[in-house]
Amino acid sequence: MRLLGAAWRIALLLGLxxxxxxxxxxxxxFAPLTRFDAPAIYDGTSLLSLTLNxxxxxxxxxxxxxALALGLAVLVTRPAGAxxxxxxxxxxxxxxxxxPVAVLALTVPLLGFGAAPTFLALFLYGLLPVFExxxxxxxGVSPGVSEAARGSGMTGLQRLRLVELPLAAPxxxxxxxxxxxxxxxxxxxxxTVAAKTLGEVVIAGLLSGNTAFVLQGGLIVAALAxxxxxxxxxxxxxxxxxxxx
Amino acid sequence: MIRVENLTKRYGxxxxxxxxxxxxVAAGExxxxxxxxxxxxxxxxxxxxxxxxxxAGRVLIAGENTRGLRGHELRRRIGYVxxxxxxxxxxxxxxxxxxxxxxxxxxxxxxxxxxDELLGLFGMEPAAFRDRRPAELSGGQQQRVGVARALAxxxxxxxxxEPFGALDPVIRxxxxxxxxxxxxxxxxxxxxxxxxxxxxVRLGHRIAVMDGGRLxxxxxxxxxxxxxxxxxxxxxxxxxxxxxxxxxxERVEAAVEAGEADGPPIDAEASLRDALSACLWSGRDALPxxxxxxxxxxxxxxxxRHRAAPGGAGRxx
Numbered sequence: 415m416r417l418l419g420a421a422w423r424i425a426l427l428l429g430l431x432x433x434x435x436x437x438x439x440x441x442x443x444f445a446p447l448t449r450f451d452a453p454a455i456y457d458g459t460s461l462l463s464l465t466l467n468x469x470x471x472x473x474x475x476x477x478x479x480x481a482l483a484l485g486l487a488v489l490v491t492r493p494a495g496a497x498x499x500x501x502x503x504x505x506x507x508x509x510x511x512x513x514p515v516a517v518l519a520l521t522v523p524l525l526g527f528g529a530a531p532t533f534l535a536l537f538l539y540g541l542l543p544v545f546e547x548x549x550x551x552x553x554g555v556s557p558g559v560s561e562a563a564r565g566s567g568m569t570g571l572q573r574l575r576l577v578e579l580p581l582a583a584p585x586x587x588x589x590x591x592x593x594x595x596x597x598x599x600x601x602x603x604x605x606t607v608a609a610k611t612l613g614e615v616v617i618a619g620l621l622s623g624n625t626a627f628v629l630q631g632g633l634i635v636a637a638l639a640x641x642x643x644x645x646x647x648x649x650x651x652x653x654x655x656x657x658x659x
Numbered sequence: 660m661i662r663v664e665n666l667t668k669r670y671g672x673x674x675x676x677x678x679x680x681x682x683x684v685a686a687g688e689x690x691x692x693x694x695x696x697x698x699x700x701x702x703x704x705x706x707x708x709x710x711x712x713x714x715a716g717r718v719l720i721a722g723e724n725t726r727g728l729r730g731h732e733l734r735r736r737i738g739y740v741x742x743x744x745x746x747x748x749x750x751x752x753x754x755x756x757x758x759x760x761x762x763x764x765x766x767x768x769x770x771x772x773x774x775d776e777l778l779g780l781f782g783m784e785p786a787a788f789r790d791r792r793p794a795e796l797s798g799g800q801q802q803r804v805g806v807a808r809a810l811a812x813x814x815x816x817x818x819x820x821e822p823f824g825a826l827d828p829v830i831r832x833x834x835x836x837x838x839x840x841x842x843x844x845x846x847x848x849x850x851x852x853x854x855x856x857x858x859x860v861r862l863g864h865r866i867a868v869m870d871g872g873r874l875x876x877x878x879x880x881x882x883x884x885x886x887x888x889x890x891x892x893x894x895x896x897x898x899x900x901x902x903x904x905x906x907x908x909e910r911v912e913a914a915v916e917a918g919e920a921d922g923p924p925i926d927a928e929a930s931l932r933d934a935l936s937a938c939l940w941s942g943r944d945a946l947p948x949x950x951x952x953x954x955x956x957x958x959x960x961x962x963x964r965h966r967a968a969p970g971g972a973g974r975x976x
Contacts (some may be wrong), residue, residue, distance in 0.1 A: 556745075558741060558742075558743050558744070558745035559745050559746075559747060559748070561710075561741055561745055562739070562741060562744075562745030562746070562747070562805075562808075563747070564710055564734070565708065565710060565734060565739035565741065565745075566734065566735070566739065566758045566759050566762065566808070567731045567732065567733075567734035567735030567736075567759060567762055568731065568762060569731050572762070576747075577747060577749075580749050581748065581749055656749065657748055657749050
């Protein structure tokens, strides 16, 4: 069963790789979805470069959101930072409250068109899952373990680095996974403000009534989401197994 | 070894949790601190390693005021064992035991040697246990690793807060005997907090009774039973049970006299309480006493009766 699961993911990865390297090979499959002799494969920008751009944007936004959210969660779980909890929660929640489209619309006048407003929207949208999970993970360390860590003479920083973060790691990683997957999907919307993401393919398809384009863009994003999600789950599983065994 | 002077902890305006408490524990002694929940005994212990900062008063360890050190540096010099062991679940047994030596910057080879030495001391084969995770150990083994971790950096003082509270009665008895043996061998000074008077009598060279944040009495078990300072202490040392507790403090060899007796013998290392129990159960007035399989005399019911009363012979009461 596990072998089967691994096999189909490897197949998916290979399929995606081949499709991105040589999309023309797949033209016959997409051709029936086009009308009036429109191209079957998107040719505005290469699919590979759009994919890499899309991934880079998602990665950068997730990294920045994770760093800030984790930092805030660490801060508010320290005795000295406890009073910042309501503020941090409000900030993370506000990021989730504004729909990314609204953020894009509001920031384009300030930041111009392109990747910058998209990065901002993804960053804000990605804060909450990491923050809440990190908070749950860090405050979920059993009181006995924290007490033993203090009683052994660990400094605050040593407790965080040696005990709290390793024990909370699987939960924190689950938050980063959620944030990354949401970002990956949402980055497509960035193409409405001219960010170079896979959303460009979908939008081009919608504008020209070319179902083949819409499908290609959608399929690539879906395959990426499945693969990234699984990779995160695999690492989480390994971390959990290390804690449980 | 450790001296507590006028130690007080109060939170806000409520009555103090620990109220102007002074006491002393001599080097190499086990002092059992007994009291009901809320008596302040755990707070007292946590003020000694400064997990709780005192509101007033001071603590001297080997003559040195503990305020002079930074909290975490002080704690690396004091062993600390808590109820339910508090082992780090993501670390192996060896990593857990090596916690404080690692914080102190010992060399890896030294740490490994120390870990193996301690595992051996607690009857756990190093090769079999070193790499296991806490979750793979039984409750008794986890507890032993917890004590080994506290002893790893060779502290002169060990603080224990209900260390056996999470163990079942059979394992608990064994763990207590083992602690007494290890303590006798290493000579570590121990302050042990418990609400179990049996445990205090079994392990404590001295017992400190606390109630409402105050120290009611600090004395040897025998003296406390013979002369409880207050009705509360008397109730705690167990009113009607006192004769049996007194007997449990001494070994049969202390009451051996010359002479013969019939029936199965009792070992000289057994407690007088066990001897009384054997007399009553088998309906005999005297039991033959053996040491390493050899008869050395007998113990009589009359001698037991004498020793079960306050001021019984051979006791510094």
